[in-house]
Amino acid sequence: MGGKRFRTGSVSVLFAVIMLCVAVLAALTVSTATADRRTARRYGEYVQRLTECQNEGQRWLAEADAYLRGAGELPAGTQQNGSEISTEITDGNMTLTIRLAAEGEAYEITAWSLESQWQPEEERWSLWHK
Amino acid sequence: MNHSGETAARRLSFMTPLLLLVLFFVLCCGVLSCVFIRSAAISREAEIYNASVTLCRSEAERFRAGASEGEWLRFDAALSPCTAEESVYTLRVERTAAETPAGTVETAVLSAGATGAEPVYSLTVTAYRPSED
Numbered sequence: 001m002g003g004k005r006f007r008t009g010s011v012s013v014l015f016a017v018i019m020l021c022v023a024v025l026a027a028l029t030v031s032t033a034t035a036d037r038r039t040a041r042r043y044g045e046y047v048q049r050l051t052e053c054q055n056e057g058q059r060w061l062a063e064a065d066a067y068l069r070g071a072g073e074l075p076a077g078t079q080q081n082g083s084e085i086s087t088e089i090t091d092g093n094m095t096l097t098i099r100l101a102a103e104g105e106a107y108e109i110t111a112w113s114l115e116s117q118w119q120p121e122e123e124r125w126s127l128w129h130k
Numbered sequence: 131m132n133h134s135g136e137t138a139a140r141r142l143s144f145m146t147p148l149l150l151l152v153l154f155f156v157l158c159c160g161v162l163s164c165v166f167i168r169s170a171a172i173s174r175e176a177e178i179y180n181a182s183v184t185l186c187r188s189e190a191e192r193f194r195a196g197a198s199e200g201e202w203l204r205f206d207a208a209l210s211p212c213t214a215e216e217s218v219y220t221l222r223v224e225r226t227a228a229e230t231p232a233g234t235v236e237t238a239v240l241s242a243g244a245t246g247a248e249p250v251y252s253l254t255v256t257a258y259r260p261s262e263d
Contacts, residue, residue, distance in 0.1 A: 011148070011151060012151055015151060015154075015155050018155075019155070019158050019162075022158075022159075022162050023158075023162060026162045026165040026166060026169070029165070029166060029169040030165060030168065030169045030172075032169075032173075033169040033170075033172035033173045033176070034172060036172070036173060036176040036177075037172055037173075037175060037176040037179070039176075040176040040179040040180045040183070041179065043180065043183055044179060044182075044183045044251055047183055047186070047187050047253065048253065051187075051190060051253055051254070051255055052254075054194075054255075054256075055254065055255065055256035058194075058235065058256045058257055058258045059235065059256060059258070061258045062230045062232065062233060062235050062258045063230075065230075065232040065233060065258070065260050066230060066231040066232040068232075069231070069232045071231035071232055072231050072232075
């Protein structure tokens, strides 16, 4: 009569479990890798904004030095309070504050401060929605 | 008389589901292997980008301090300066200068990436050099 029938049910279940576990691992791997890439790009954008702010500060410094030496006008957006001249350069959420103490034609940088304001992201979904 | 033919047909009907199962398993493994390989490529891309940003930022500070030299700078996997043969990352520095009434404004365009590939990150840095007089 018929021989012993080989059962494929248990093998199918085993294969299904293995596939499920490996698929979950693959999904996690892709998710982690894309998050890494996204974080790297954000860091690059942050450095771009930071450097551009500093570059604006350097250009302002060149104009301020020319002004102190009598070779140019007071740069736009600059406040002068006696022997101190200062400015604030804003780029997005970053603000660079520069203060110079003028001594004749020479100057001393008394403040070169870069601050960034934290702006919370728009709340898309909150677990504890009030 | 047709006993061997019936046996072969019986074996085939017995093995077919198992063969289909194994084939499906192999296909799934192939698809998931492609996913893993793609993830590794994305991770490598992020690593190169991070290293390029770090190198550009570091060289920008050196440029502002007046300590930047050379046009082509090469770095190993640990972001340490190295020879061209050992380099993993390459940084190019293109300098220009513009005279101002009181000094010079120097500008450098920094571009970095993996050695042998196109740069993936670029940074423009400016530094003011007052004249001595």
